[in-house]
Each structure stands twice: as C-alpha cells, then as structure tokens.
Amino acid sequence: MIEDAVRLIPADDSSWRLEAYLRRGGYQAARKAVTSMAPQDVIAEVRRSGLRGRGGAGFPAGLKWSFVPQGGTAPKYLCVNADEGEPGTFKDRAILVRNPHQLLEGIIIAAFGVGIGQAFIYVRGEYASIAGRLEEALAEARAKGFLGPGIFGSDFGLEVVVHFGAGAYICGEETALLESVEGRRGQPRLKPPFPAVVGLFRSPTVINNVETLSNIPSIIGRGADWFAAQGILKDGGTRLFGVSGAVRRPGLYELPVGTPLRTIIETHAGGPPDGVAIKAVVPGGLSAPVLRPDELDVPMDFDSLARAGSMLGSAGVIVIGDRTPILDVLEVTARFYAHESCGQCTPCRLGTSWIHKIVSRMAGGKGRPADLDLILDLAGGMKGRTICPMGDAAALPVHALVSKFRDELEQEFSR
Amino acid sequence: MSHAPSAATLKKIEGMIASYPERSAALLPVLRAVQEESGCVSPEAEAWVAAKLGIRPIQVREVLSFYTMFRLKPSGKTTIQVCRNLSCTLAGAEDIIGFLREKLRVGPDGTTPDGRITLVTVECLGNCDQAPCFQIDGVDHGRVTCESAAALIEELEAHD
Ligand SMILES: Cc1cc2nc3c(=O)[nH]c(=O)nc-3n(C[C@H](O)[C@H](O)[C@H](O)COP(=O)(O)O)c2cc1C
Ligand code: SF4
Ligand code: FES
Numbered sequence: 300m301i302e303d304a305v306r307l308i309p310a311d312d313s314s315w316r317l318e319a320y321l322r323r324g325g326y327q328a329a330r331k332a333v334t335s336m337a338p339q340d341v342i343a344e345v346r347r348s349g350l351r352g353r354g355g356a357g358f359p360a361g362l363k364w365s366f367v368p369q370g371g372t373a374p375k376y377l378c379v380n381a382d383e384g385e386p387g388t389f390k391d392r393a394i395l396v397r398n399p400h401q402l403l404e405g406i407i408i409a410a411f412g413v414g415i416g417q418a419f420i421y422v423r424g425e426y427a428s429i430a431g432r433l434e435e436a437l438a439e440a441r442a443k444g445f446l447g448p449g450i451f452g453s454d455f456g457l458e459v460v461v462h463f464g465a466g467a468y469i470c471g472e473e474t475a476l477l478e479s480v481e482g483r484r485g486q487p488r489l490k491p492p493f494p495a496v497v498g499l500f501r502s503p504t505v506i507n508n509v510e511t512l513s514n515i516p517s518i519i520g521r522g523a524d525w526f527a528a529q530g531i532l533k534d535g536g537t538r539l540f541g542v543s544g545a546v547r548r549p550g551l552y553e554l555p556v557g558t559p560l561r562t563i564i565e566t567h568a569g570g571p572p573d574g575v576a577i578k579a580v581v582p583g584g585l586s587a588p589v590l591r592p593d594e595l596d597v598p599m600d601f602d603s604l605a606r607a608g609s610m611l612g613s614a615g616v617i618v619i620g621d622r623t624p625i626l627d628v629l630e631v632t633a634r635f636y637a638h639e640s641c642g643q644c645t646p647c648r649l650g651t652s653w654i655h656k657i658v659s660r661m662a663g664g665k666g667r668p669a670d671l672d673l674i675l676d677l678a679g680g681m682k683g684r685t686i687c688p689m690g691d692a693a694a695l696p697v698h699a700l701v702s703k704f705r706d707e708l709e710q711e712f713s714r
Numbered sequence: 715m716s717h718a719p720s721a722a723t724l725k726k727i728e729g730m731i732a733s734y735p736e737r738s739a740a741l742l743p744v745l746r747a748v749q750e751e752s753g754c755v756s757p758e759a760e761a762w763v764a765a766k767l768g769i770r771p772i773q774v775r776e777v778l779s780f781y782t783m784f785r786l787k788p789s790g791k792t793t794i795q796v797c798r799n800l801s802c803t804l805a806g807a808e809d810i811i812g813f814l815r816e817k818l819r820v821g822p823d824g825t826t827p828d829g830r831i832t833l834v835t836v837e838c839l840g841n842c843d844q845a846p847c848f849q850i851d852g853v854d855h856g857r858v859t860c861e862s863a864a865a866l867i868e869e870l871e872a873h874d
Contacts, residue, residue, distance in 0.1 A: 374735070386799040386838035417735075424746075424783045425795075425839055428852040460733045465742055466782035468837065482734075482741030483773070484780040500735055543801035543842035550843045585800055585838075615842070617800055631800045635837055 305517045307401065307510065307539055307553055308393050315432055317439040320400035326445055328520035329407045333451045336519075339369070341412030345515065347523035349535030353390075354380050354471070354508030355584065355612045356688070357534075357601035360515075364413050366495035367503045376499040377410050377418040378480065378506045382464055382471035384423060385584035386635065387615030390539035391509035393551050395422070396429050398513065399436035403459070405512035407445065408519055410457045413505055418457065421476050423464045434461060468639040472687050473506040475641065486641045487687035510539060530556030534600040538614050542568040545575050545620030557603070561595040564618055575620040579704070583612030585632060586692035588699030589619075609699070625704040626662055626711055632700065633658040636693035647690040650681040654697055661711055668712050674701050717762035723751045727766070738769045741777055745784060754785040782836075790825040790832035792870055795849045798835045801842035810846050811835060813860040817867065831870065 309323070320326070332341050346361030367375060379402070383391040394402055406418050422430050437459060440446045448456035462480050464470050470479045474488035477499050498504025514536050518526045527535040534556045540563050543549045547569030554563065560582055564570060571577055579589045582599070588609040590597070597607045604611040619628060637655035642648045654677050657670050678694040678701075685691070701708060719727065730743040744767065748759050755763075755778055764771040778784045796814065798807045814833055818826050825832040841847045844856025850866065 383840045384838065387801055387842050388838075389840045389842050392840050423840070424781075425836075425849065425852075428849075428854070458733075463743065463746060464781070465746065465784055466836075467780060479742065480739060481736070482739045482767075482769075482777065484776055500739075541843060543845055544804045549801075549845070581800070617804070617842070619804065623804060627803060628800065631798070631803050635799060638837065 305521065307513050307537070308397050308551065312397065315397050315399060315436070317400055317436065317443065320398075324520065325400055325516070326404055326443075328516040328518075329404045329411075329445065330451050332408045332519050333411050333453050333455055338412050338414060341408060341519065344523045345412070345518055348518045348526040349523075349530065349533055350511065350514055350518060350526065351534055351601055352508055353510035353514075353538065353613070355385065355586070355610075357611060360507060360511055363495065363507075364409070364505055366493065367413050367505060368496070369414065374417065374500070374502045375413060375415045376502055376504040377406065377413070377415045378473075378476060378499060378504060379406060379418060379420040379512060380471060380473065380476060380506055380508045381420055381422040381426070382468075382476065383426070383509075383613075384468040384471045385586060385613045385615060387541065387543060387581060387584045387617040388613040389541050389543075390551060390614070392426060392429060393539065394509050394513050395426065395433050399433045400440065401513045401516055402433075402509055403436055403440050403445070405515035406459065407450065407457060408515045409505065409507065409512055411450075411455055415505065416456055416458065418459045419480050419499070420459060420461045421464060421470070421480060422461055423470075424466050427463055430461065430463075437461070467641075468635075469641045469687075469689060472689060475687070476506065477504065484641070486643050487689075489686055531598070531600055534602065538599070540567075540599065541613075541615045542618065543615070544618035545571045545577065545623070546618050547572055554599075557598040557600045559595075560590070560597050560599055560616065563599065563616060564595065568616075568618070571618065571620055575622060577618060578621040578623065579619040579625070579628070581615075581617040581619070581696070583610050584615040585617070585635060586610070586696055587612045588695045589628075589703060591703055625700060625707050626658075629697065629700045629708070630658050630662050632696050636689075636697075640689065640693070644685040644690060646681045646684045647693065650677050650690070651693050653677055654693075661708075664711075666711050668709070670712075671701050671705060671708060717748075717752075717756065717759040719748065719751060719762075723747055731767070737767050738773070741767055741769070741774065742781075745774070745778065749784060753788040756786075791830050792851055793832045793834065795834050795836045795839070797837070797839045797841070797845070797847055799838035799842075801838070802846040805845035807846040810848070810858055810860065810863060814863060814867075817864060831867070 350360045351357040467485045469475045470485035475485035479485040494504045530536045540552045552567040577592045601611045633655040637651040640647045640651045678698040681690045681694040731740045760774045764774045847856040
C-alpha cells in the first residue's frame with residue numbers, strides 16, 4: 300500500500316481539513332520551493348520527475364511550464380482544469396472533496412515556478428454543491444498566509460479565484476476553458492499561438508488538470524527521482540484509475556502508472572459480477588477507443604495505450620459486460636458527441652450529428668447494411684480536420700466500436 | 715419591468731466583478747447569481763447584466779444559449795437531472811428515466827403539471843462509480859433504484 304502522506308486521496312475520509320493536511324506534512328514542499336528554490340529549479344525538478352498531464356493529453360508538465368516566457372512584470376495566469384466532463388471520469392471530484400489542500404499546495408508551487416500571481420480554478424457547474432470544501436480550504440489557506448501577498452515571508456504573492464462552468468463538456472478543452480473564463484461561449488481557439496504565450500486575457504497562461512497539480516507537492520517534497528520511480532520510464536508517479544460499469548467494486552484506485560489494465564479490473568475492482576463476462580473495455584474515458592477482452596494486458600501508461608490503438612486519457616475505465624448490446628454503447632457515444640460539439644467546425648458539427656442520426660435509426664430497428672461503412676466514412680472525414688481535438692475524440696471511439704464489433708452490429712440488420 | 719437584484723445579490727455581483735481583471739469576464743458567475751435568485755434569466759435581467767458589465771445584450775444572449783445550465787424561463791421548483799451517459803446506462807439509467815417519467819407524468823425534459831418538479835436527462839455527472847445517479851437541485855444521489863427514487867420523490871412532495 301502507498302503511505303498516506305503521499306497519496307492523492309488519503310484513506311481517511313475526514314482528513315480534508317488544513318489541520319489534517321499539515322499533520323501529513325502538508326505545505327512543507329511549498330515552503331521549501333518558495334523560500335529556498337529558484338523558480339527555474341522548480342521547473343527543472345518537475346521536468347525530471349516525468350510527470351505527464353492527467354487531463355487527457357499527457358503532455359509533460361514541466362516542459363509545458365518552460366514554454367512560458369520568464370521574468371517581466373506583465374501578468375501571467377494559471378488555469379486549473381476542474382471541468383472533469385469526460386464520461387467515466389470522477390477523480391478530480393475526489394481530490395476536490397478529500398484532499399483540496401494538496402491541490403492548493405500544487406497550485407502555489409506551480410505559480411511560484413512559472414512566476415504567476417493569479418490563478419483561476421475552473422470547476423464544472425455540476426460540481427457546485429461539492430465545491431464547498433474547496434472554498435473552505437481556500438479560506439483556511441488564506442487565513443494561514445499560504446495564499447495572498449508575501450507567502451512564507453517572501454515577496455511572492457498569489458490570488459486564487461474559483462470560476463464555475465455552466466454545463467458544456469467542451470469547456471474542458473483548454474482554449475475553450477479560457478474563452479469561458481473570459482465570459483464567452485466555450486469555443487476553442489485556433490493554435491498557435493499556444494496559451495503558454497497568448498492565453499487568458501491575452502497573457503501567458505498555464506493550464507493544468509487538478510490531478511496533475513496535486514502531484515507537484517510530492518515531487519518537490521520527495522524529489523523527482525522518488526516520483527519517477529513510482530511509475531515507469533518517461534511517465535512518472537501514480538494515477539487515479541476510476542473504474543465503473545460491469546465490475547464488483549466500482550471506485551477509484553490509486554496505483555502506479557503502468558499497472559496492467561487487467562490487474563486494475565480483476566484484482567482491484569473485483570472483476571465482473573457472477574455470470575457476466577467482459578465484452579469490451581473503454582480504458583481512458585469515453586473518448587478512448589474501446590479494447591476487446593484479449594487486449595487487456597496493456598500497461599496503463601500513455602505510450603502503451605497509444606501503441607494499443609487507444610489512449611490513457613483521463614484513466615476512467617468503463618467495463619462493458621456481455622449482456623450489453625454494443626449498439627447501446629454506440630448510441631450513447633454518438634449522442635454525447637453530437638450534443639457536445641461546439642459547432643465551429645463543419646466536420647465535427649455535421650459528422651457527429653449525422654453519425655448520431657444513423658445510429659438512432661439503427662437503434663430504432665431501421666438500420667441498413669450500408670450504415671456501418673457510412674459511419675466509418677463519416678468518422679474518417681472528421682479525424683485531423685478540426686480546430687480542437689474533439690473532432691478526433693468523437694471519431695475514434697465510434698470508429699473502434701464499429702470496426703471491432705462489426706459482426707455483432709451486422710446482426711442488427713438481420714433481425 | 716426592469717430587473718432589480720436584492721442588495722445581497724448585488725453585493726455578491728460586485729465582488730465577482732472585482733475578482734477578474736476585465737469586467738466582462740464576470741459574465742458567467744453574474745448570470746449564475748441572477749438565476750440563483752430569480753429562478754431564471756429573464757429578458758429584463760439579460761439587459762440589466764449587459765449594462766452592468768458594459769457589454770452588448772447579444773454577448774449575454776450568446777452565452778445564455780451556449781451553456782445548458784442557464785434557463786430563460788422558470789422551471790419547476792425542484793430539478794432532477796438524471797445521467798444517461800455510459801456508466802449510468804450500463805447500470806440501468808434508462809429504467810430509472812422511464813420510471814421517473816411515468817411516476818411524475820412528464821415527457822422528455824418536462825415539468826410536472828403542478829410546476830413542482832422538472833425532470834431532465836444530462837450527460838456524465840462525474841459520479842460514475844455511483845451509477846446510476848442523478849442530482850436533485852445539484853445534490854448527488856448514487857446507486858439509485860426505482861424504489862429509492864420513488865422514496866426521494868415522496869420526501870420532496872411531503873416537504874411542500
Ligand atoms: C473535448 C476536450 C475535453 C477536455 N476535457 C478536459 C477536462 O474535463 N479536464 C481536463 O483536465 N482536461 C480536459 N481536456 C484536456 C485539456 O485540453 C488540457 O489538455 C488539459 O487541461 C491540460 O492539463 P494537463 O496537461 O495537466 O493534463 C479536454 C480536451 C478536449 C479536447
Ligand atoms: S472540433 Fe468540434 S468541438 Fe472542437 S472546435 Fe471544432 S466543432 Fe468545436
Ligand atoms: S456516466 Fe453517469 S455519472 Fe458518469
């Protein structure tokens with residue numbers, strides 16, 4: 300077992316308060332960074348740790364920070380991505396509720412390293428009722444002088460504002476998130492310029508996921524080598540694997556990066572219930588292409604999943620049992636992306652809605668044999684032709700469902 | 715009628731505006747505060763918010779029409795948001811939705827005739843290990859069954 304001091308989610312449910320966090324050694328890493336390290340050494344340590352972004356894309360965190368122009372007096376911003384909209388994902392919720400101070404400490408260290416004086420935490424509107432603890436944690440940290448001006452007696456200051464979303468999956472995409480914080484529709488921006496150079500309010504901006512930032516205190520506190528050794532080469536640390544669907548023990552499991560998918564499902568989540576066999580597994584949130592039962596020995600790290608033709612994404616594992624028709628899975632998937640496309644790019648707007656219409660027709664018993672190829676064609680036409688990665692995120696899972704379960708789907712036409 | 719928020723809401727709104735480097739950035743939180751107080755964002759409130767933040771009314775409308783949590787008209791006193799994304803579907807969300815529609819006698823995304831309860835389906839609520847789940851006025855309920863849903867609704871009705 301991982302000792303409590305370094306866990307993202309402490310075993311004790313009631314230990315979210317400042318006092319408990321301080322007892323676990325909390326805020327010592329922030330103190331160490333702010334009072335004894337040079338900002339560029341903080342960035343170097345995070346780069347060495349092999350920490351990759353937990354929001355979905357897996358971009359190396361320290362490298363991202365190093366793209367922000369150093370020095371100067373113009374404002375720079377940190378946006379914390381707590382939008383957590385990827386279906387099958389519920390890990391950031393757990394951090395917000397059970398360990399908010401570790402997130403705040405990560406925010407302080409990141410802001411110090413990059414030279415940022417203002418952070419926004421973008422919390423999805425659906426989490427408003429659970430965000431009370433985050434707000435309380437902010438108040439506790441402010442009262443202790445961990446936030447505000449002159450932190451730990453230095454001349455480094457940081458303000459943190461909680462900004463609620465209002466129901467739009469696309470606002471999790473980093474540039475849509477920026478638009479949303481600025482008070483507009485969440486429509487992704489064209490890149491370049493990248494947010495590290497031109498981001499929030501036209502200023503250099505770092506955007507990181509809640510879980511990414513929550514890993515920073517132990518990297519600074521225990522060192523990059525310790526952190527890297529928790530995971531695998533080029534992909535350090537542990538991850539919060541969320542398991543839902545057809546398993547005996549759905550829940551969140553904090554395990555080393557690289558733990559095999561089969562171990563997570565069988566050993567930790569208890570495997571499928573009696574009389575149920577696994578038909579398919581979505582390994583990293585709904586956008587991750589589905590895997591077949593013979594593909595589950597894959598280690599859960601970014602590169603291994605990519606080699607397996609899927610992605611680690613948000614590490615939300617959804618297990619589909621053999622009693623669930625693949626057509627049901629396809630219908631939910633198609634409906635979701637058609638609903639959430641922001642509508643800016645024609646391939647995504649039309650592709651998602653046409654695929655949804657065809658799948659609905661199939662579900663209504665009026666499918667035509669040519670439908671499957673038509674879906675594959677439409678999905679193919681979206682890939683790589685859009686402003687933001689959602690075009691791919693919508694196309695790839697649909698493509699995988701249709702191509703891997705073609706036999707089952709074809710039976711729909713003969714019924 | 716022009717829109718007039720209460721003194722408490724106005725104070726909250728001034729605080730929101732002060733926490734952003736640009737006034738117009740406070741649009742989402744301000745709309746949220748208005749809706750929380752009035753139940754929806756009326757055309758009068760839209761105009762009020764635009765003037766307050768120094769933006770054009772169309773900019774407010776663009777935002778209102780983009781995000782699903784804003785309401786232009788009042789809905790039921792209580793709103794039940796049932797998740798129907800994958801993990802919840804695997805756990806029987808469609809049965810729960812069918813049961814609630816029948817029990818409340820509402821159609822898809824409808825309000826009960828007495829205006830008390832609005833039932834809507836939503837995408838993933840980020841609570842998938844508790845599937846099937848829904849929120850009642852923003853508060854999470856997990857591992858829902860038809861029986862537990864019925865009990866929650868009866869409780870709601872008893873509280874009226
Ligand atoms: C459609 C779409 C939705 C996304 N949703 C989220 C989200 O809910 N939370 C998140 O942290 N990242 C999300 N991302 C990834 C972000 O764009 C971005 O890569 C991430 O916040 C960067 O943080 P990280 O490097 O710490 O992972 C999404 C991306 C896309 C394309
Ligand atoms: S790919 Fe889709 S979601 Fe992304 S910008 Fe284009 S239309 Fe919007
Ligand atoms: S799928 Fe229902 S809460 Fe995630």
